[in-house]
Amino acid sequence: MDPVIELEDLSVRFGRLEALKSISGAFSGRAIGLLGPNGAGKTTLIHTLLGFYKPATGKGRIFGKDIREQDKAARSLIGYMPERDSFVAGMTAVKFIRLMAELSGLPPSEALERTHEALYYVGLGEARYRKLETYSLGMKQLAKLAQALVHGPKLLFLDEPTNGLDPPARERMIHLIKDIRDTGEVHVVLSSHLLRDVEECCEEVMILKEGALVYYKNLEEERRTNRKFLELEIRGDRERYVEGVRGLGCECALHDKRAIKVVLPPERTIRELYRLASEQQVQIRHLDYKKDSLQDIFLKAMEQPVGGGNGSL
Amino acid sequence: MAVYERSYKRYAGDLSPQWSRFSVLPRYVYQDIFRSKFFLAFLILSLIYPLVCGAVIYLRHNAEVLEAIDVRIAEIFAIDASFFSQLMFVQIWFAFFVALFIGPGLVSKDLANNGLPLYLSRPFSRAEYVMGKFSVLAILLSLITWVPGLVLYALQSGYAGLSWATSNARIALTIFLGSWVWITVVSLMALALSAWVKWRPVAGFLMFMILLGGGFFQVIVNGLFRTEWGDLANLMRDVWIIWLGLIGEPGPGTPVWAAWLAVLAFVCLCIYMLNRKIRAYEVVS
Numbered sequence: 113m114d115p116v117i118e119l120e121d122l123s124v125r126f127g128r129l130e131a132l133k134s135i136s137g138a139f140s141g142r143a144i145g146l147l148g149p150n151g152a153g154k155t156t157l158i159h160t161l162l163g164f165y166k167p168a169t170g171k172g173r174i175f176g177k178d179i180r181e182q183d184k185a186a187r188s189l190i191g192y193m194p195e196r197d198s199f200v201a202g203m204t205a206v207k208f209i210r211l212m213a214e215l216s217g218l219p220p221s222e223a224l225e226r227t228h229e230a231l232y233y234v235g236l237g238e239a240r241y242r243k244l245e246t247y248s249l250g251m252k253q254l255a256k257l258a259q260a261l262v263h264g265p266k267l268l269f270l271d272e273p274t275n276g277l278d279p280p281a282r283e284r285m286i287h288l289i290k291d292i293r294d295t296g297e298v299h300v301v302l303s304s305h306l307l308r309d310v311e312e313c314c315e316e317v318m319i320l321k322e323g324a325l326v327y328y329k330n331l332e333e334e335r336r337t338n339r340k341f342l343e344l345e346i347r348g349d350r351e352r353y354v355e356g357v358r359g360l361g362c363e364c365a366l367h368d369k370r371a372i373k374v375v376l377p378p379e380r381t382i383r384e385l386y387r388l389a390s391e392q393q394v395q396i397r398h399l400d401y402k403k404d405s406l407q408d409i410f411l412k413a414m415e416q417p418v419g420g421g422n423g424s425l
Numbered sequence: 426m427a428v429y430e431r432s433y434k435r436y437a438g439d440l441s442p443q444w445s446r447f448s449v450l451p452r453y454v455y456q457d458i459f460r461s462k463f464f465l466a467f468l469i470l471s472l473i474y475p476l477v478c479g480a481v482i483y484l485r486h487n488a489e490v491l492e493a494i495d496v497r498i499a500e501i502f503a504i505d506a507s508f509f510s511q512l513m514f515v516q517i518w519f520a521f522f523v524a525l526f527i528g529p530g531l532v533s534k535d536l537a538n539n540g541l542p543l544y545l546s547r548p549f550s551r552a553e554y555v556m557g558k559f560s561v562l563a564i565l566l567s568l569i570t571w572v573p574g575l576v577l578y579a580l581q582s583g584y585a586g587l588s589w590a591t592s593n594a595r596i597a598l599t600i601f602l603g604s605w606v607w608i609t610v611v612s613l614m615a616l617a618l619s620a621w622v623k624w625r626p627v628a629g630f631l632m633f634m635i636l637l638g639g640g641f642f643q644v645i646v647n648g649l650f651r652t653e654w655g656d657l658a659n660l661m662r663d664v665w666i667i668w669l670g671l672i673g674e675p676g677p678g679t680p681v682w683a684a685w686l687a688v689l690a691f692v693c694l695c696i697y698m699l700n701r702k703i704r705a706y707e708v709v710s
Contacts, residue, residue, distance in 0.1 A: 126708050162546050164705040184443065184548035192546035198539040207453070214449045216547045217440035226436065233433065245538075259543060264436030295433045 113140045114176070116267060116299045117161065121170035124153075124160050124323075131156045133324040133418070134170065141316030141330065143293045146303040147410060148320035154303040155195060157320065158269045162192060174267060188217065191265035191298075193256045195272040199244040205231055206240045209259045216263035223262070230258040234288060250281035257288065268292065271303045282309075289313045311406045319413040327413040334409070342374045343402045344385070348394030356388045373402075446549055450557030451564060458527055467526070468565075471519035475573035478512050479580060486584035504581050506672050509596050513574055513668070517607045520566040521636070527565070528615025529628035531558045532703070537623050542705040551703050555616065562612035571604035599671040607664055610688060613695035620702035636661055653678045657687040664688065 115138035124132040132153050146154045159165050161172055163183040172179040177186040200208055206227055213223035231240040234254040239247070244255060253273060260268055270289065274282045290313055293300050304310055310317060311331070319327035346353060347370070354372060357364050363375040374385070382399070389396050458464050481502050502508065535541055544554055578597045582590035590597075614632060622628040639659035646655025656662055656679045663684040670681030 159706065162705070164542070164545065165708070184550070187546060188440075188548040190546065192542070194539070194542050194546075196539050198543050200540040201534055201538050202457070211449065211453050212543060212547065214441070215446060215544060215549045217443070217446065218436065219439065219441055222436070222438055261433060263547075264434065266435065292433050297433060297435045 115140045115173075116144075116175060117301070118173040118176075119170065120172070122160065122167050122172050123169045124156055124165050125168040126165075130168075131165075131323050132160065132167075133322070135325045136170075137318075137325060137328055139316065139318065139328065141299070141314070142296070143289075143300040143302065143314040143316070145310030145314035145317040145331075146301055146320065147307065147310055147317055148305070149414070150305060151322075152320040153323040154305075154320055155271055156323070158192070158271055158301070158303060161186075162190065162269070163187060189266045191260035191263065191268045193253075193260040193268070193270045193273055195275060195303075197252060198256060199252065201245050202243065204241050204243055205236055205247075205255050205258070208244055209255070209262050212259045213262040218263055226262050226264070227258075230262040231255075233261070234258045235284065249276050250278065250284075253277060253281070253285060254288075257285070261292070265298060267299045267301065269301050269303070272305070273302065274304065274306060274309050286312055307406045307410055317406070317409070319410060321414060321416065322418045324418040326416040326418065327409065329409075331406070341402055342376065342382070342385075343398070343400050344372045344374060344396055345370045345398035346372065346389070346394050346396055348389075349392065350394075353389065353392050353394045356392060357385065360384055360388070370397075443548065447553045447557035447560065450554070451561040454527070454531065454558075454561045464526060467519075467522070468569075471516070471523065471569045472573065474515045474519075475512065475577060478508070478577055482577060482581050482584065504585070506593070506596055506599075506674065509574060509578065509600060510668070510672065512577065513570065513600060513603065516570045516573065517604070517664075520569045520607065521611055523565055523569060524562050524611045524615045525629050525632055528562060528612070528632065529619050529622070529625040531561060532616055532619040533623045533625065533628065536620065536702070541703065545705040551700075555699055555703055558616055559612050562615060563608050566608045566612065567604070570608065571601050574600035574604065595671070595673060599668065603664075603668045603671050606667055606688060609692060610660060610664065613692055613699070617695040617698040620699055654683075657683060660688070660691060 117139040119135045119137050119139075122132060122135045123130060135157070146157065148154050156165065160167060161174060161179055163179055163186070167180070174186040175189055177189070179186050200211070203211070206224075209230060210220075210223045210227040213226055214220060218226065228237075228240065231237055234257050236251060236254050236258065239251060244252065247255060253275075257270075257273065260270070273289065274285050277285060286309060289300060289302065292298055293313065300313070302310060302313055315332050316330050317327065318325060350366075350370070350372070354364050354366065357372070357374055360380055361377050362380060365373045376382070376385075385399075386396065388394075482504055485502060485504055535544065541554075545551060575597060578590075578593075578600060614635060615628075618628040618631050622631060639661065643655045643657075643659040643662070646658060647653060648655075656677070662677075662679075666676045666679055666681055666684035667688065669676040670684070676684075
């Protein structure tokens with residue numbers, strides 16, 4: 113598949129602050145999650161791709177269009193739902209979204225038709241003649257989604273789309289994002305600090321830390337190849353037991369004060385772990401099969417040292 | 426994406442030409458402002474004086490009607506540069522009040538609720554945004570200033586003949602250029618203040634003060650430094666001097682080139698102010 117977003121050594125500076133640090137990579141997923149703690153550079157990356165900030169070094173391309181030299185051509189393929197409240201006061205939803213559609217190049221009659229469709233699609237059909245400032249937070253989020261969709265983009269940037277939503281509204285937003293993704297007509301980049309949102313909607317994930325890309329993988333592939341491991345909770349001399357487990361040829365990591373993560377080689381069985389525990393008079397209080405969750409992946413990525421990102425770990 | 430289907434579909438139809446996109450903004454603004462009966466009444470009022478002038482030109486060339494009742498209009502009204510200067514002096518004030526009514530809300534509404542990122546995330550540049558907002562005022566102010574001015578010039582030329590038109594071509598040029606100087610100054614000032622001052626009444630008050638307060642500033646500078654260069658701080662006077670220079674009449678002390686420079690500096694300042702504010706997001710380094 114041709115890359116949706118290509119980055120070549122992309123850096124952005126605000127004065128002395130390096131907000132994005134030499135990010136490189138080709139991203140082609142149908143739904144890409146953009147994760148990172150606050151201040152990691154998620155929104156800055158989106159804004160740079162939209163042409164709001166000028167890169168200090170490097171290049172970016174969206175569907176092959178350079179974000180600096182072919183900025184309008186690139187932006188004509190994008191729909192953007194910003195994180196903060198964004199609307200024009202005094203306008204009804206219909207008028208506002210029609211204006212946005214016309215600015216994207218739709219002729220007035222088509223713009224009006226698609227405005228009604230977009231508002232019905234996101235569930236604001238009945239409230240479409242109300243002024244935007246009278247909308248609740250959830251409705252404003254949906255209106256922002258409608259304006260991002262109205263001109264039929266190929267790539268949708270959603271910046272924290274579930275921010276401030278109550279659980280039913282969040283469910284509705286997630287359902288819409290999945291529905292949009294599943295049409296196969298648009299690629300979605302979902303920026304969020306909520307791992308659950310990304311886990312539910314995205315098949316690929318990019319993790320940013322301090323402006324650098326520290327992880328980019330296909331979640332599905334990662335889940336498939338992700339080895340199962342055992343999580344043990346023990347009482348007794350933990351370090352001696354870990355040494356013994358390693359002596360059996362198992363990979364072993366200390367998880368927290370009591371838990372140990374163990375990857376068993378094929379020739380070993382759980383019985384041998386129990387036998388070792390018995391020999392060392394260690395109690396195994398809990399034993400369970402686990403797989404790395406997105407949270408584990410995220411936490412692992414956060415432990416990575418920040419260097420030049422290359423699109424994968 | 427039909428309403429009944431409720432599923433997402435890409436748009437594959439025709440797109441409007443890129444060069445015409447800025448014109449979307451005035452269309453939407455006019456829908457709003459023409460709902461105001463007050464504004465509509467004011468706009469009609471602003472066209473009454475040109476109508477009166479049109480009637481004078483008509484009567485000047487159909488004097489036999491009035492001569493019948495022993496009124497010699499040709500002796501009362503001469504259709505010359507002064508006649509058109511008088512007309513434009515009245516019209517630029519109407520233009521200013523129209524700009525005062527519309528201008529302060531043009532950009533501030535978008536900035537107040539972070540609307541700019543939505544405009545600028547589309548194939549629509551900052552320059553097109555400013556051009557779109559500028560054209561809102563430029564079109565309306567043109568309707569009040571140079572359009573009626575040139576219509577009256579054409580009417581007079583029609584009655585007086587080609588020789589009058591060619592010998593007074595400078596009047597037409599002055600009406601057009603002089604009006605555009607005023608339109609540019611007033612429109613950019615309104616946009617710049619609208620971008621920097623979110624509260625409409627304050628932005629309107631500042632517009633008023635920049636035009637009228639320039640006179641006070643002029644007196645203070647001239648008094649303090651015993652010079653006449655303080656005149657340049659008075660924008661109204663600068664535009665008037667440019668007008669006199671264009672029409673070929675002698676102006677007061679300040680040279681015409683200095684008035685042009687003062688107006689150009691003010692226009693550059695407004696563009697700089699707009700450039701600072703018309704951004705999707707402000708970056709604080």
